[in-house]
Each structure stands twice: as C-alpha cells, then as structure tokens.
Amino acid sequence: MIYYDRVSKIYADNSIALDGVSFSVEPGEFISIVGHSGAGKTTLVKMLLAEEKPSTGSVFFESINIHEVPLNRINHLRRKIGAVFQDFRLLPQKTAYENVAFAMEAAGRSEEEIRSDVPHVLELVDLGDKLNNFPGELSGGEQQRVAIARAIVNQPDVIVADEPTGNLDPVNTFEVIQILKKINDLGTTVILTTHNKGVIDALKKRVITMDRGKIIRDDREGMYIL
Amino acid sequence: MSWVTTKRIFRAGFLDFWRNGFVSLASILVMTVTLFVVGTTLFAGVILGSTLSELRDKADVNVYFTTDAPEDQILTLQKTLQAMPEVTSVTYVSADDSLAAFRTRHQNDQLTLQALDELGDNPLGAVLTIKAKDIAQYDSIANFLKQQQALSTDGSASIIDKVNYFDEQHREALARLQSITDSGQRLGLIMIAVLILTTLAISFNTLRLAIYTSREEIHVMRLVGAGLFYIRAPFMVEGMLYGLVSGLITLLMFYPLTYWLGNATENFFGGTNVFQYYLAHFPMFFLIIVGTGVVLGSIASYLAVKRYLKI
Numbered sequence: 001m002i003y004y005d006r007v008s009k010i011y012a013d014n015s016i017a018l019d020g021v022s023f024s025v026e027p028g029e030f031i032s033i034v035g036h037s038g039a040g041k042t043t044l045v046k047m048l049l050a051e052e053k054p055s056t057g058s059v060f061f062e063s064i065n066i067h068e069v070p071l072n073r074i075n076h077l078r079r080k081i082g083a084v085f086q087d088f089r090l091l092p093q094k095t096a097y098e099n100v101a102f103a104m105e106a107a108g109r110s111e112e113e114i115r116s117d118v119p120h121v122l123e124l125v126d127l128g129d130k131l132n133n134f135p136g137e138l139s140g141g142e143q144q145r146v147a148i149a150r151a152i153v154n155q156p157d158v159i160v161a162d163e164p165t166g167n168l169d170p171v172n173t174f175e176v177i178q179i180l181k182k183i184n185d186l187g188t189t190v191i192l193t194t195h196n197k198g199v200i201d202a203l204k205k206r207v208i209t210m211d212r213g214k215i216i217r218d219d220r221e222g223m224y225i226l
Numbered sequence: 227m228s229w230v231t232t233k234r235i236f237r238a239g240f241l242d243f244w245r246n247g248f249v250s251l252a253s254i255l256v257m258t259v260t261l262f263v264v265g266t267t268l269f270a271g272v273i274l275g276s277t278l279s280e281l282r283d284k285a286d287v288n289v290y291f292t293t294d295a296p297e298d299q300i301l302t303l304q305k306t307l308q309a310m311p312e313v314t315s316v317t318y319v320s321a322d323d324s325l326a327a328f329r330t331r332h333q334n335d336q337l338t339l340q341a342l343d344e345l346g347d348n349p350l351g352a353v354l355t356i357k358a359k360d361i362a363q364y365d366s367i368a369n370f371l372k373q374q375q376a377l378s379t380d381g382s383a384s385i386i387d388k389v390n391y392f393d394e395q396h397r398e399a400l401a402r403l404q405s406i407t408d409s410g411q412r413l414g415l416i417m418i419a420v421l422i423l424t425t426l427a428i429s430f431n432t433l434r435l436a437i438y439t440s441r442e443e444i445h446v447m448r449l450v451g452a453g454l455f456y457i458r459a460p461f462m463v464e465g466m467l468y469g470l471v472s473g474l475i476t477l478l479m480f481y482p483l484t485y486w487l488g489n490a491t492e493n494f495f496g497g498t499n500v501f502q503y504y505l506a507h508f509p510m511f512f513l514i515i516v517g518t519g520v521v522l523g524s525i526a527s528y529l530a531v532k533r534y535l536k537i
Contacts, residue, residue: 049449051537071536072454079451089446093245105234106452150450 082151239463469519
C-alpha cells in the first residue's frame with residue numbers, strides 16, 4: 001500500500017534527515033515509528049503527505065509515486081490520507097464543526113452529508129457538546145480530538161499521526177491512542193510517530209526504530225528500545 | 227464550478243472577513259487611503275484639464291480685412307474656415323462693430339476719439355477671430371490664410387489686410403502658451419501616475435501582509451486535501467470585500483469634501499465646480515473607485531495566496 005524506496009533527504013546545509021530508507025506498509029497495519037529527536041521520523045511523514053520531496057528515492061502510495069503528482073492534483077491523494085499533528089494545526093478562525101466540515105467541503109461532499117457526518121464524528125471523539133467552540137476555547141486534548149475527527153471524517157485509507165500526544169497529559173494521551181486503535185480496528189492503516197515509551201509498549205504493534213536518518217530496527221510486535 | 231461550491235466560497239470569504247476583524251479593518255483603512263488618492267487624482271485631472279483648456283482658449287488668430295472688403299466675401303471666408311477640421315470657432319466682427327468696440331475701449335481718451343472723428347470714414351476693417359482646437363494648428367490655419375491672400379492678389383486686390391499670426395510677438399506668445407500647457411499636462415500626468423502607483427503598491431503590500439498572517443492556515447488547508455482554487459477563492463472574496471467597503475467609504479468621504487471645496491475650486495480655477503462635477507459624474511466615480519478597489523483587492527489576494535500554495 002505504501003512503499004518507501006531507498007529514500008534519502010539531504011537539506012541545503014548538508015544535514016542528512018533520511019539516509020536510504022526502505023520499508024513498506026500493508027493495508028490495515030498499525031505502525032509506530034520511534035526514535036530520538038532529529039532521527040527523521042517527521043521527515044518520513046512529511047514525505048508521505050508530499051510536504052517534502054526526497055533528495056533521492058521514491059515514495060509510493062497505491063503504486064503512485066507521490067512526488068510525481070502535480071501540485072493541482074496532489075489534494076486528491078491527500079484526501080486518502082488523514083493527518084494529525086503534534087501542534088493540532090486547526091484553523092483558528094473556524095469552530096470545531098467548521099474545521100471538520102472544511103475537510104468534507106474540500107473533498108466536494110454534499111451539504112446533507114456534512115450536516116449528518118460532522119456531528120456524528122465529533123460525537124465519536126466525545127466532543128458532541130463543543131461543536132461551536134473555536135480552537136482557542138478548547139483544551140489541548142480537545143483540540144487534538146477535533147484534529148482526529150477532521151482526519152477521519154472523509155474515511156481515509158491511512159491516518160498519519162505525527163507525535164499526536166506530544167503536547168498532551170497522560171489521560172489525554174491514553175484517550176487519543178485509544179481512538180487511533182479503534183480507527184485501526186475498523187480497518188484503517190495507522191502510522192504513528194512518537195517518543196512515548198509507555199504508548200509503544202502498550203500497543204504491541206509493529207515498531208520501526210530510527211536513528212540518524214536510518215532504520216535500525218523493524219519489529220513485528222515491537223517495544224520501545226533505544 | 228457548482229452552485230454549492232460558489233456558496234461555500236462566498237460564505238467562507240464573508241466569515242473570514244468578519245472574524246479577522248482587526249486585519250480587515252487595517253486593510254480597509256489602507257485601501258481607503260489608496261482609493262482616496264485615486265479619486266483625488268481624478269479630480270486633479272479634471273481641474274488641470276479645465277485650467278489648461280481655459281488657458282488654451284485664450285489663444286486665437288485675428289484676420290483683419292481691408293476697409294473696402296465686401297462683407298459677402300468675408301462671410302464666405304468665414305464659412306470656409308469654419309468647415310476646416312482644425313477650427314473650433316470663427317467670430318465675425320463687422321467694420322461698424324469694430325469701430326463701436328474701439329470707441330467703447332477709448333471712451334476716456336478724448337484725443338483719440340477726436341482724431342477718429344476728424345478722419346470722417348471708418349478707418350477700421352472687419353475682423354475674423356479664429357479659435358483652433360489645438361494651439362499647434364494655428365500654423366496650418368495661418369498658411370491657409372496666406373494662400374487665400376496670395377490667390378486674391380493674382381486677380382484683384384486681396385481683401386485681407388493683416389493676419390496677426392505673422393507678427394513675431396503673437397507667434398512667440400502662442401508658442402509659449404503651448405509649451406506651458408504641454409508641460410503642465412505632462413507634469414500633471416507624471417504626478418498622477420507616480421501617486422497612483424505608489425499608493426497601489428502600499429495597498430498591495432498591506433494585503434500581502436494580511437494574507438501572510440494566514441499562511442499557516444493555507445498550509446493546513448492544503449494538507450487536509452483542499453484544492454488550489456478552493457483555498458484561493460475565499461481570500462479573493464475577502465479582498466473584494468475590502469475593496470468594496472473601502473470604495474464606499476471613499477465615495478462617502480468625497481461628498482462633504484467636494485461640497486466644501488466646490489465654490490473655492492470654481493472661483494480659483496475658473497469653470498469647474500468639483501461638487502457639481504462629482505454629482506454629475508457619480509456613476510463614473512462609483513465604477514472607477516469601487517471597481518479599482520474590488521479589482522485591486524482580488525488581484526492582490528490572488529497573488530499573495532499563490533506563494534503559500536506551493537506545497
């Protein structure tokens with residue numbers, strides 16, 4: 001489903017973010033990518049979202065080379081990948097409802113679908129009573145749940161969560177991971193990057209360990225080993 | 227583009243305009259200054275134009291006829307001159323009227339009047355006063371008159387006594403007048419162009435800064451799968467709204483301002499009352515000022531968003 005083929009990323013200052021990384025992700029998998037800060041986890045995720053281009057190598061999503069898709073078509077591919085970020089990245093001038101609705105509007109969904117799906121998805125992440133709140137009026141955990149609702153509302157094939165619990169307390173961290181597990185149980189592929197040892201050890205799913213731009217371990221039912 | 231998408235774009239544009247209150251207010255204020263400058267230069271252009279045409283109107287060429295020139299021949303020449311495309315008007319002053327005007331002009335100069343009475347006959351001939359559309363065209367009119375004079379001398383005596391264009395002093399005065407009006411016009415146009423370009427650039431930059439504050443949002447919109455047009459269009463609607471509101475404020479401001487300046491401009495520059503002009507040409511002002519605002523707002527937004535869409 002997703003295939004990283006000898007991907008390297010060297011920035012203008014000659015720092016190496018990724019160094020010949022190859023791995024594949026099967027449909028329905030839950031993969032955690034762990035590593036110290038600067039190991040290249042976020043760069044890997046950015047490659048999948050076409051936020052960054054590899055210096056060499058290719059990234060394939062359903063046999064399509066992501067970085068060969070033109071700028072005016074890349075949004076179609078991004079709709080198949082829901083993204084969740086450490087800093088939430090909600091639209092500050094839009095309410096929780098409007099943030100989720102925006103993803104559906106951008107995908108060209110009808111008003112009826114939006115009116116029925118958005119409250120339902122926000123209900124799923126336990127925010128049914130915060131539909132009309134702006135991000136500034138929500139806690140970190142609540143904002144991250146809105147971001148998850150936005151990521152899943154178009155029923156994407158993959159959810160990419162880049163350090164989604166980085167800014168959350170243990171209770172909110174647990175809730176967010178439970179939601180991601182639930183999404184995975186329903187058949188969606190999940191790619192999670194994290195520093196959180198407790199989360200990884202509790203998940204008992206595939207773990208890719210990175211160090212200085214390279215994959216140093218790839219364990220089927222891995223633990224946080226660094 | 228479907229109706230639903232259009233509706234969503236306009237709704238998003240209106241909501242962003244309303245919710246980004248401070249940014250909207252700042253952008254509107256700067257755009258109002260821009261449009262005010264555009265409007266002021268329109269007025270300045272009108273005043274400059276009327277002042278220059280007033281100056282140009284002072285230029286003319288007089289054709290003095292001999293005292294025995296038959297009136298029908300003079301009137302024929304008047305008709306011929308009037309038919310020329312360069313000529314605006316030809317005024318005929320008969321010999322008697324010339325004399326009456328002379329007497330009125332010298333009513334306090336008894337010596338001159340006495341001398342005139344002693345002459346017995348009317349020493350003055352009829353006069354045709356010619357006004358051309360452009361000062362530069364007097365030369366061709368004078369040449370035409372010269373030809374007429376030459377043609378007449380072949381057969382009989384010419385009826386034209388003198389054309390004042392051939393006086394060195396008159397010609398110089400006309401040339402100087404033309405140079406003054408030409409440089410006035412050129413300078414005016416340059417000043418208007420520089421002023422408009424400067425304020426447009428300031429306004430353009432303000433909108434760029436306004437959209438700079440939204441660059442993160444644009445980035446996020448791209449990542450959640452929004453298309454280029456779907457992101458750009460609401461910003462364009464917002465820019466158009468800035469232009470529309472600024473345009474309406476500017477038009478409102480011009481009402482009391484031109485009313486206050488109306489009489490002053492009429493007396494000082496002669497002829498043009500800016501308030502009357504504003505009222506009479508309101509649709510033109512509306513189209514230019516609001517149109518400039520809306521076009522400027524949308525184009526500036528389009529270009530400003532473009533640079534953040536490259537992901």
